[in-house]
Amino acid sequence: MIIGIDDTDSRRGGCTTYLCAVLVDELKKYGEISTPRLVRLNPCIPFKTRGNGAVSFEIRIANGKEEKEVKEVVKARVSELSELSEEETNPGVVFIDNDTLTAISRGEKENNSDEILRNFYENAVREVLRLADAYELISNLHLDYFGLKTKRGIIGALAAASFSLLQKNKPDYYDFTYELMSYRRKERWGMLRLIDEASVWKADAATYPLTWDTVDWSEKKIVFAPHSPCPVLFGIRGDSVDAIYKAYELIDAEPEERKMLFITNQGTDFHLIRFEGEVAKEKLQDYHSYILAGEVESNPRTIEGGHVLFSVSLSEEETSVECIAYEPTKGFRDVIRKLRAGDEITVYGSLKKGTLNLEKIEVRKLNNVVERNPRCDKCGRTMKSAGRFQGYRCKRCGTFKAEKDKVIVDRGIETGLYEVPPVARRHIAKPLIRMRMEEADKEIHPSR
Numbered sequence: 001m002i003i004g005i006d007d008t009d010s011r012r013g014g015c016t017t018y019l020c021a022v023l024v025d026e027l028k029k030y031g032e033i034s035t036p037r038l039v040r041l042n043p044c045i046p047f048k049t050r051g052n053g054a055v056s057f058e059i060r061i062a063n064g065k066e067e068k069e070v071k072e073v074v075k076a077r078v079s080e081l082s083e084l085s086e087e088e089t090n091p092g093v094v095f096i097d098n099d100t101l102t103a104i105s106r107g108e109k110e111n112n113s114d115e116i117l118r119n120f121y122e123n124a125v126r127e128v129l130r131l132a133d134a135y136e137l138i139s140n141l142h143l144d145y146f147g148l149k150t151k152r153g154i155i156g157a158l159a160a161a162s163f164s165l166l167q168k169n170k171p172d173y174y175d176f177t178y179e180l181m182s183y184r185r186k187e188r189w190g191m192l193r194l195i196d197e198a199s200v201w202k203a204d205a206a207t208y209p210l211t212w213d214t215v216d217w218s219e220k221k222i223v224f225a226p227h228s229p230c231p232v233l234f235g236i237r238g239d240s241v242d243a244i245y246k247a248y249e250l251i252d253a254e255p256e257e258r259k260m261l262f263i264t265n266q267g268t269d270f271h272l273i274r275f276e277g278e279v280a281k282e283k284l285q286d287y288h289s290y291i292l293a294g295e296v297e298s299n300p301r302t303i304e305g306g307h308v309l310f311s312v313s314l315s316e317e318e319t320s321v322e323c324i325a326y327e328p329t330k331g332f333r334d335v336i337r338k339l340r341a342g343d344e345i346t347v348y349g350s351l352k353k354g355t356l357n358l359e360k361i362e363v364r365k366l367n368n369v370v371e372r373n374p375r376c377d378k379c380g381r382t383m384k385s386a387g388r389f390q391g392y393r394c395k396r397c398g399t400f401k402a403e404k405d406k407v408i409v410d411r412g413i414e415t416g417l418y419e420v421p422p423v424a425r426r427h428i429a430k431p432l433i434r435m436r437m438e439e440a441d442k443e444i445h446p447s448r
């Protein structure tokens, strides 16, 4: 049986991954449990808790135990550990029973169930789903579910359960990474986290780039621990389980209550919808994230608050989109400020109110030609315009040139991929360092 859970936490506390860790430990006496999944959903959805993450796991129920008993434990823990007093917390749980799993893997379920579930998962990360979409699928596949209050969490629960199912059948179908979460003892929740910072820097130095986003070197900040009153002490993200545990061993911190390793879609850029070639603006919708190729149309300008804005033209037909690098993206803005009209770039980010919030940028070709008034061949002085469309003349020598000089300038940046620093990185955004293998043809400028 696969169990998906979502929306049990709130901005003020709780954490769906903690609930998952508690359940996984508790359910061990009912059977063998898979590594749980942590699925980040569409990061642009306006009504979401901090990370917009849902969880799931599979339990192979032991002889003499029943699915019914497991479901009762799950319902009890979700009811008990959810932050129900928070208006925006609307828990949902979805169960994909063993019989259904068997039928799906044998292809006996009608209407290509695995394809339907795959679409649902992908849409939960890239599109804006309604609760009705989840109910429709649940009803078509005859799934069991449970929810509290508006039950909005059913959407994420079903998406996370789908991710588990898809990975069970095709482990390498989707890119994935790991996160090891350490949880605090209950008596310390809400108190300052005791973590020896020096040990964290040491752990990062010893395991990067197999672990990443533990610290931010340019901002000199530790970024792997939250600042909220939630039960999470810290989370170590990476591509290698061995490296993650090695980092974990090096970190000195307050004693934990428990820890749990998750397989996740974090660090994969799965939220991004790639458009090839020219894009019509009608195709771009708010609350969606895109990869768009174009040409810098206006030189970047810094506006109040330190945000940097510029526009990119996406096609010949005057289709352009405003792009913004917000102040919290820190040093990334220095790269953006160096862009210039005529640069060929590809932008990565989420569309909100018609503006693309940048996460990454690829500088494909720099416009490094500057036109200047020509110099006089005789005296070397800069020539003056002789009037509109009338060329240039040296006042002293009387020499004439028809055209401006084209000068190649050093732009102070290189071509290649740039990204926001770890302090500003979304869970689901792929750190450039992860692209070191697959994008070998491209220069990457990882921010760490």
Ligand SMILES: [Zn+2]
Pocket: 376, 377, 378, 379, 380, 381, 394, 395, 396, 397, 398, 399
């Ligand atoms: Zn001259």
